[in-house]
Amino acid sequence: MTAATHLVHRTATTDPAPAPATAPATAPAPAILELADLHVSYGAISALRGIDMVVREGEVVALLGANGAGKTTTLRTVSGLHRPTAGEVRFCGERIDGVSSHAVVGLGIGHSPEGRRVFADMTVLENLHMGAYRFKRLRQEDLERVFTLFPRLAERRTQQAGTLSGGEQQMLAMGRALMGRPELLLLDEPSMGLAPLIVAQIFEIIKEINAQGTTVLLVEQNAAQALKIADRGYVLETGRITMHAPARELLDDPRIRTAYLGETTP
Amino acid sequence: MTLLEFRDYLVPGLALGALYSVIAIGYTLVYGVLKLINFAHSEVFMLGGFGALIVLTEVAPGHPSGLVSVLLVLLGLVVSGLVGAGTAFGLEKVAYRPLRKRNAPALIFLISAIGASFFLYNLAGKLFGRDPKAMPALFDNGVLFHVLGAPVDVVKLLLIVAALAMIVGLDLLVRRTKLGSAIRAVAQDPEAAGLMGVDIDRIVSRTFVIGGVLGGIAGFLFGLNSQVSFTMGFIPGITAFAAAVLGGIGNLRGAMLGGMLLGLVETYNVPLFGEEWRYVAAFAVLVLVLMFRPTGILGAKLGRTA
Incomplete structure (x- = not known):
């Protein structure tokens, strides 16, 4: 039953047309999160070099990329843990770059950080x-x-x-992130270091959370699993978005298959 | 040392230990959330003592007794607590927050702390005079009862009861309230706490205020037990800091335990080795314990309360 509701939900919010970035066939759901020409630097090192990204209400969006590509930095900037050097972050149309992290939570953004960071004691x-x-x-x-x-x-x-x-x-x-009743949930590498069986469980639960009405922005190294539950995917390479397409297309894309799904070139 | 002497030093030892525990909590709380030793905490203690001294000297009649005594003691507790809280609040705002905003290295915080400490105690010397002053008589300090034959007077009882009440109250606050949870969360992982919606600056400020209330009241109690002077913060401050390290810095119950231990050791040193050794053994114990347990008796697990 949950799978069924999820399916309905997904077709209602995403558009199966091949080029959603340019011309969606039906009216798309309103954007919940927009990143516009986002630049973030750590001292002299620039981690993000002008990122444009949209997450629409009700979607699961996967952000893929290798280690150090800037995936975690992207999420941390949305949460106010980093200040962008240029560009904008908009949540429900309002600019939130420069808002401190504790205030971002209050707006309705939950963040499950890299490495879990639970309060161990x-x-x-x-x-x-x-x-x-x-x-x-x-x-x-x-x-x-x-x-x-x-x-x-x-x-x-x-x-x-x-x-x-x-x-x-x-x-x-x-x-813990869900306890804050987020409209947008940021998940940073939820599958990291977990056994395959647990990973499958976690991804099932992410689908369920999304079906219950929470928009999800998912950062993953496990591209295959992420794309299976995502509506759309972005690929980040050294601080730039290099690909952006519906998840199914990315799953079939030979470049993705070799670079992130561990397949050798045919 | 005879058994009789042992008995006679027990109550003063416990009273001093309770006082050190309360001061040590101030160090360990701030260390918990900021990973920095607030060396100006001894001045919070000293100013708490002066606050109570000044107000009580104004209002205390010649020979108070009964209900008036009780009210005067309560007034002393409130005034010293408020002065301590205000001092700690100001210290955080002036001496530490600007450095935090600029991500200053730890050494800079240490220098700022020592500078603030020098400034405050010299300011107190200038404003209030450099001679030690006795608290005005708030009550008739008679012996109330005997424990195993050892006399317990009003001051000692007040000291122990007030210190224990503060320790228990603080323990409940940290373990049971939302503010306490936030303090523990910030101590364990400030960034994750921020992601939960915890305003870290506000929690840091409140942590200083809580430590300040305890430190200020300890100054008043210490003044009742001996005297108030602009240098009174030095020895209790450094001993309580040692107590916090001994118990495990950042560990609340460690600070309580370390304070009790050093209060007893310091007190028993006098009959065992003589007055001139009073302050030596406490630090000898510290060095010895740290040689074998570098993280302190209960361990310096940050943010841990038990």
Whole structure:
């Protein structure tokens, strides 16, 4: 049933036409996140060199690329952890570049960071409470939603987060971000270092989260898995977007297959 | 040392230890969220003592007793707590925040801290005079009761009860409240805390204020027990800092434990080795413990409260 709703949802929001970047056939969903000519530098090193990107309401967008391409920097800039040296970040039409990270959360952007970054010395429940920090008090229905998505977290609610397995920590990082009721969820390498079975589970849950109405911007090295659940994908190489297409096209693209899906050239 | 002497030093030792614990918490809290030692914390303590001294000298009648005594003590606690909070708040704003905004290296914070400390205690010497002053009499300091035959007077009891109340209150605040969770989150991972919507600057400021309340009140209690002077912060400050390191810097319960331990060691040093060794053993214990446990007794696990 969830798969069915997801399918309906997906066809409603994405357009199957081959060139969505230029001329969508039907009216596209409004943009929730827009990056315009975004530049970010660390001292003398420029990490992003003019990125243009759009995430539309209801989509799952995958941001692919090799190590050091600038994927994490992109998400961190959206969250206000980096200030762009030039360009704009717009969320629901409003400029948010330069807004500090704690304020960005309040606008409706959740971020599950690279390396999970759960509060290791707090319990699972305390971590989830931190996720709901922006609200006066935690809402029980949010907690139940997270526990329904991640039954493992419910089982381990009183356990210290530092004692969880990698997969459980990833679930906690995602659940914690969901506690803030984000409209847009940023996921940074959710599959990193996890066993294939757990990775499959995590991606199923990402689909489910999206089906429940949260837009997802997904950064992944695991391009095959990411593109399977994404509507569209962007490929980032040394700070520039080099490809942008519907996910299915990217999955079939020979350049992607060799560079990111580990296939040798036929 | 005879058993009798051992008994007689127990209450003063515990009282001093409780005081050191309260001051040590101020160091360890700030270290937890900023990874920096606020060396000006000893001046927060000193100014708390002066705040209470000045106000109480104004209002205290000659020989207060009963309800008046209770109110005066409460007034002293409130005034010293407020002065401590205000001093710590100002210190963070003036001596540390500008450096944080510019990502200054750790050494610069240390110099700023020491500079602020020198400035404050010399300012206090200039403003309030350089002679030690006794707190006005707030109550008749008689012996209240005996523990195992050792007398317990009002000051010692007040000191121990007030310090314990602060320690328990702080422990609850950090473990049970939303502010406490935010402080722990910032101590563990400031960036992740920011992603949860925690305003780090505000939490840092509040952490200083909490430490300041404790430090200021400790200054008042210390003044009641001995005297108030512009240099009074130095020894208790450095001892409490040592206590925080001994227990495991950043670890709240470590600071409590370290403070108690050093208060007892310092007190028992006097009958064992003589007054001139008073301050030596505390640091000898510190060095010894750190040789075998460099992260302190309970470990310097940051942001950990237990």
